[in-house]
Amino acid sequence: MKIKRSVSDQRKKQRYRIIAASAAAVILIAVALLAPMLSPNDPYRTNSAIIRHAPCAAYPFGTDNLGRCVLSRVLMGARTTIAVTFFLVAVSFVIGTAIGLLCGYYGGRIDDLLMRVADIMLAFPQMVIAIAVAGILGGGIAGAMTALGITMWTGFARLSRSHARTLRGMPYIQAALLSGKSGPYIMLHHILPNVLEPLLTNALTQIGTTMIGISGLSFLGLGIVPPQAEWGSMISESRAYIQIAPWAVLFPALATILTILVFNYLGDAVMEYRMAERHT
Amino acid sequence: MAKELLSIEHLSASYGEKDVLTDISLSVKAGQIICIVGESGSGKSTLLKAVHGMDRVRVTGGSIRAFGSPVSAMTDEQRRSLLGGEIGLIPQNPAGSFNPIRPFEAQLRETMQSHGRQFDPAETARAFEAVGLADARGLLRLRPYELSGGMNQRVAIAAAMLLKPRLLLCDEVTSALDVTTAGKVIRELEQMNRELGTAILMVTHHLGIARRMAEKIGIMKDGRMIELEDADWILNAPVQEYTRQLLRDVPKLAGRERSGEESAGGLDDR
Numbered sequence: 001m002k003i004k005r006s007v008s009d010q011r012k013k014q015r016y017r018i019i020a021a022s023a024a025a026v027i028l029i030a031v032a033l034l035a036p037m038l039s040p041n042d043p044y045r046t047n048s049a050i051i052r053h054a055p056c057a058a059y060p061f062g063t064d065n066l067g068r069c070v071l072s073r074v075l076m077g078a079r080t081t082i083a084v085t086f087f088l089v090a091v092s093f094v095i096g097t098a099i100g101l102l103c104g105y106y107g108g109r110i111d112d113l114l115m116r117v118a119d120i121m122l123a124f125p126q127m128v129i130a131i132a133v134a135g136i137l138g139g140g141i142a143g144a145m146t147a148l149g150i151t152m153w154t155g156f157a158r159l160s161r162s163h164a165r166t167l168r169g170m171p172y173i174q175a176a177l178l179s180g181k182s183g184p185y186i187m188l189h190h191i192l193p194n195v196l197e198p199l200l201t202n203a204l205t206q207i208g209t210t211m212i213g214i215s216g217l218s219f220l221g222l223g224i225v226p227p228q229a230e231w232g233s234m235i236s237e238s239r240a241y242i243q244i245a246p247w248a249v250l251f252p253a254l255a256t257i258l259t260i261l262v263f264n265y266l267g268d269a270v271m272e273y274r275m276a277e278r279h280t
Numbered sequence: 281m282a283k284e285l286l287s288i289e290h291l292s293a294s295y296g297e298k299d300v301l302t303d304i305s306l307s308v309k310a311g312q313i314i315c316i317v318g319e320s321g322s323g324k325s326t327l328l329k330a331v332h333g334m335d336r337v338r339v340t341g342g343s344i345r346a347f348g349s350p351v352s353a354m355t356d357e358q359r360r361s362l363l364g365g366e367i368g369l370i371p372q373n374p375a376g377s378f379n380p381i382r383p384f385e386a387q388l389r390e391t392m393q394s395h396g397r398q399f400d401p402a403e404t405a406r407a408f409e410a411v412g413l414a415d416a417r418g419l420l421r422l423r424p425y426e427l428s429g430g431m432n433q434r435v436a437i438a439a440a441m442l443l444k445p446r447l448l449l450c451d452e453v454t455s456a457l458d459v460t461t462a463g464k465v466i467r468e469l470e471q472m473n474r475e476l477g478t479a480i481l482m483v484t485h486h487l488g489i490a491r492r493m494a495e496k497i498g499i500m501k502d503g504r505m506i507e508l509e510d511a512d513w514i515l516n517a518p519v520q521e522y523t524r525q526l527l528r529d530v531p532k533l534a535g536r537e538r539s540g541e542e543s544a545g546g547l548d549d550r
Contacts, residue, residue, distance in 0.1 A: 171376040172387075175333045179394035180360050190379050 021266035032078040041069035052245035062247040075212030075228035096156025104164025116152040134222035144223035163195040282309035290342035315490035318500035324483040368445030374432035378424040385420035407438040450482040
């Protein structure tokens with residue numbers, strides 16, 4: 001009885017954690033979407049009269065080296081960083097899942113070939129490949145996304161492949177095959193819905209990593225380039241005068257840390273909940 | 281003379297390199313009920329899979345003829361037309377029989393349509409009721425993971441009944457059910473056999489079920505059919521020592537040893 005109660009209390013706690021993290025994530029996304037309306041000033045307007053102005057009522061986060069409102073740029077930066085991250089995770093999710101399902105369901109040569117490619121990608125640290133690819137492609141959003149996406153699909157592919165291989169042997173898949181259903185139909189109607197949950201959990205945990213990647217590349221000048229507001233490039237731009245105007249580095253850095261923390265926490269909470277569910 | 285629906289001659293089969301069936305011969309005629317009894321790992325379920333084509337059991341010798349045609353030589357299309365309509369299967373593992381996250385209605389509808397039948401909610405409700413499942417409308421909206429193994433098993437049995445096959449392969453159908461429900465399911469299968477003339481080839485480790493239902497009983501051991509005779513013969517005058525041992529091993533309840541004629545599970549009451 002006691003054990004039962006403690007398990008249910010634990011599940012309740014886990015549920016509250018997910019709700020709290022989801023609420024924080026929704027707030028962040030809402031802020032990103034409403035950034036133009038929430039920004040107190042024009043994030044791109046330079047003003048030589050207020051260069052590196054300390055936080056005040058008109059500029060709550062102060063101004064940067066070109067006299068631009070840091071708060072407005074942080075808000076607009078949320079839009080850029082979150083939108084690019086979500087888009088990149090979504091594209092990697094779709095491509096990786098499709099490859100994983102094909103490999104896991106059909107097996108054979110296509111599986112050998114694509115999984116060896118994935119192995120090669122996984123043999124190097126993600127950021128090293130990303131820096132190399134982004135360096136070759138030059139700066140810009142497209143270059144940064146390609147650089148990170150080139151390795152990111154492998155996680156989704158490996159996960160969906162292993163699940164597809166397990167599910168392929170299930171009697172209901174065998175029955176669907178025997179009743180004449182095609183491979184794509186079985187993958188779409190029977191396998192994909194069953195692997196969606198672990199894949200989505202994985203996608204949640206990837207958001208924080210991707211955000212670090214995007215901001216990291218931008219910080220190195222290989223990602224989103226100024227004047228477009230993006231947290232990594234804002235930190236990079238302002239680090240030279242960190243001693244004179246620390247707020248220009250501090251606030252985009254805090255925004256980055258907070259966002260990554262929220263999405264990582266959400267991913268961990270969902271994963272923990274799933275693990276507990278599997279063991280009850 | 282009743283028509284022969286299934287004829288297995290000197291069948292040997294393997295899973296990959298491992299031989300699991302050796303020299304099995306068996307014949308099932310229309311309206312007949314045959315039970316195959318044996319311990320776990322004796323090859324009972326594999327025999328059904330070889331007939332049905334599930335799990336890629338490889339036939340290495342002998343032949344299986346279903347409704348006059350050799351099963352191993354059939355194209356996928358021919359096999360498909362045979363399954364469901366002519367041959368039905370109630371699998372051992374109810375959890376694996378259905379896609380766990382797809383509502384029953386979608387799955388039953390798809391199954392019926394795959395065999396050229398229309399999904400009829402009223403008929404489905406009657407089949408559900410027959411296996412002790414009330415509120416068919418509510419159940420059809422549920423997903424298999426929301427039900428217990430026994431409930432899933434009953435839906436699987438109802439689904440097989442809906443297709444009204446001429447030969448029904450039953451793989452340990454009552455293993456996940458409580459005694460009362462098991463009795464109900466057995467009575468329904470008997471009714472199907474009586475009213476529709478459905479032949480049943482049932483694999484079970486429950487001698488009580490075999491005694492109650494079967495016209496013939498086959499005893500399997502280590503992939504071989506060591507004895508296949510009329511039920512009365514097997515239960516009263518078995519030739520093989522292993523069969524005698526099986527009869528002696530029928531569960532002893534309340535400290536009282538029960539004979540082979542009287543077996544456990546509350547399924548003996550005809």
